Amino acid sequence: MDNQQTSIDPVRQAAKVAIVYGVVAFLWIALSDWLLQQWVADPERLTQLQTFKGWGFVIVTSLALFAIMLHFLRITARHVRRQDEQSRQLHGLGQFRESIIDNASIWINVLDPQSRITVWNKAAEQISGYRREEVFDNPAIWEWLYPDPDYRQEVMTKVTDILERGAEVKDFETCIRSRDGQEKFISWNSRRFFDENGHMIGSIAIGLDITERREMERELARLAASDSLTGLATRRELEKRFQEESARSLRYQNPLSLLMVDVDNFKQINDDFSHHVGDEVLRQLSGRLQRTVREVDHIGRYGGDELVILLPEMDAPEASAMAERIRRSVEADSLQCDGVDKPIKLTVSIGVASYPTHEQSPDNLFGLADRAMYLAKQSGRNCVRTAADSQAQGNSES
Ligand SMILES: Nc1nc2c(ncn2[C@@H]2O[C@H](COP(=O)(O)OP(=O)(O)OP(=O)(O)O)[C@@H](O)[C@H]2O)c(=O)[nH]1
Numbered sequence: 001m002d003n004q005q006t007s008i009d010p011v012r013q014a015a016k017v018a019i020v021y022g023v024v025a026f027l028w029i030a031l032s033d034w035l036l037q038q039w040v041a042d043p044e045r046l047t048q049l050q051t052f053k054g055w056g057f058v059i060v061t062s063l064a065l066f067a068i069m070l071h072f073l074r075i076t077a078r079h080v081r082r083q084d085e086q087s088r089q090l091h092g093l094g095q096f097r098e099s100i101i102d103n104a105s106i107w108i109n110v111l112d113p114q115s116r117i118t119v120w121n122k123a124a125e126q127i128s129g130y131r132r133e134e135v136f137d138n139p140a141i142w143e144w145l146y147p148d149p150d151y152r153q154e155v156m157t158k159v160t161d162i163l164e165r166g167a168e169v170k171d172f173e174t175c176i177r178s179r180d181g182q183e184k185f186i187s188w189n190s191r192r193f194f195d196e197n198g199h200m201i202g203s204i205a206i207g208l209d210i211t212e213r214r215e216m217e218r219e220l221a222r223l224a225a226s227d228s229l230t231g232l233a234t235r236r237e238l239e240k241r242f243q244e245e246s247a248r249s250l251r252y253q254n255p256l257s258l259l260m261v262d263v264d265n266f267k268q269i270n271d272d273f274s275h276h277v278g279d280e281v282l283r284q285l286s287g288r289l290q291r292t293v294r295e296v297d298h299i300g301r302y303g304g305d306e307l308v309i310l311l312p313e314m315d316a317p318e319a320s321a322m323a324e325r326i327r328r329s330v331e332a333d334s335l336q337c338d339g340v341d342k343p344i345k346l347t348v349s350i351g352v353a354s355y356p357t358h359e360q361s362p363d364n365l366f367g368l369a370d371r372a373m374y375l376a377k378q379s380g381r382n383c384v385r386t387a388a389d390s391q392a393q394g395n396s397e398s
Pocket residue numbers: 229262263264265266267268270274275276277278279282303304305377381
C-alpha cells in the first residue's frame with residue numbers, strides 16, 4: 001500500500017484536479033448563463049441572478065474543496081502517524097537486537113570488509129580480556145589473540161575466505177591467547193552478511209568457549225592412556241605409540257627395538273606378602289624402569305606383571321645391552337615396601353626383539369619379544385634372551 005502511494009505522481013494528480021475543476025466550472029458558467037438568458041428577459045434582474053449564481057458557485061466549490069482537502073489531509077495524517085509508529089518500532093527492534101547481541105553468553109563480533117572489528121560484545125570482552133575500545137579498528141588484536149605468526153596467517157586466511165570468497169565456517173576451532181596469557185579454545189561459526197541493497201556489511205562470527213570441554217577431553221584421554229596402578233602407558237596406548245614408531249622407523253629406515261620385561265615368580269610375592277604388597281612392588285619397579293629409559297622411549301604395562309619398553313632408533317646390540325643393565329639393576333636393588341620388615345628381592349626375565357636385525361618389518365616385534373621372554377623363563381629366569389636366540393632354538397628343535 002505504501003509503495004502504491006509513493007508511486008503516485010503529484011504533478012499529474014494536481015493537473016487532473018485542476019482540469020476537471022476548470023471543465024466543470026466552464027460548463028456550469030456557460031450552461032447556467034444560457035438558461036438564465038432563456039428564462040429572464042429583464043437585464044437588471046438577469047445581472048442580479050448572475051451575481052447570486054456566482055456567489056453560489058463560490059460557496060459550493062469552497063465547501064467541496066474543504067471536504068476534499070479534509071478527506072485527503074486526514075488520510076495523510078493517518079499515514080504519517082503510522083510511519084512514525086513503524087519507525088519507533090524499528091528503532092526499538094534495533095536496540096533490542098543490539099542488547100541481545102551485547103548480552104549474549106557467546107562471543108559475537110562483526111568485521112567490516114577490511115577485517116576491522118566493528119562489533120565486540122560483552123562475552124567477547126570477558127573471554128578474550130580485551131575491551132571493545134581497544135579492539136575497534138585496531139589490527140593489533142590479531143597479534144594479541146594469535147601471537148604465533150604462522151598460526152595467525154592460517155586464521156587470517158580463513159577470515160579472508162569468509163569476507164572475500166563468501167565461505168561459510170562451521171565449528172572451526174582456534175586457540176586464542178587471552179589478555180592474561182591463558183590459552184582458550186573457541187569454536188567458530190561465521191559468514192558474511194549484506195544490507196537490504198545487497199552491499200556487503202562484513203562478517204559476523206559467533207564463538208563458543210570450549211576450553212573446559214577440551215581440558216576435560218584431554219584429562220579423559222590422559223586417564224585412558226595411563227595405567228591406574230603404575231601410571232605407565234596402558235596396553236592400548238602402547239600399541240598406538242608402537243604403530244606410530246614403527247611407521248616412523250620404516251619411513252626413515254631407523255632401527256626400532258622392544259623389550260618385554262616380566263617379573264619372575266610374581267605370584268610368590270603376592271602369596272608371601274599379600275596382593276597389596278604385590279601392587280606396591282609393581283609400582284616401584286615401574287618407577288625404577290621409567291627412570292632408566294630415555295626421554296624418547298615409551299614404557300607401558302602390557303598386562304599383569306608384564307612391562308614393555310619401546311626403544312626408537314635403538315639397534316639390537318644396544319637394546320640387548322640395555323636389557324642386561326635393567327636385569328642387573330633389578331637384581332641388585334631389593335625393594336622396601338610398607339608393612340614388610342625385610343627387603344623384597346626381585347628378578348626379571350627380558351625378551352628383546354629389534355627391527356631390522358630380527359625381522360624385515362617392525363610389525364611382529366611384540367610377538368618376537370614375547371617368545372624371547374618365554375625362552376628366558378625356560379632358561380631359568382633372571383636372564384635376557386633375544387629374538388635371535390628363540391629363532392636359533394626353534395631351528396635346533398626342528
Ligand atoms: N598384586 C598384583 N598381582 C597381579 C596383578 N596382575 C596380575 N597379578 C598376578 O601376577 C601373577 C602373574 O603370574 P604369572 O606371570 O603367570 O607367573 P609368575 O608367578 O610371575 O611366574 P613367571 O612369570 O613364570 O616367572 C598372577 O598371580 C596374577 O594374579 C596386579 O595388578 N597386582
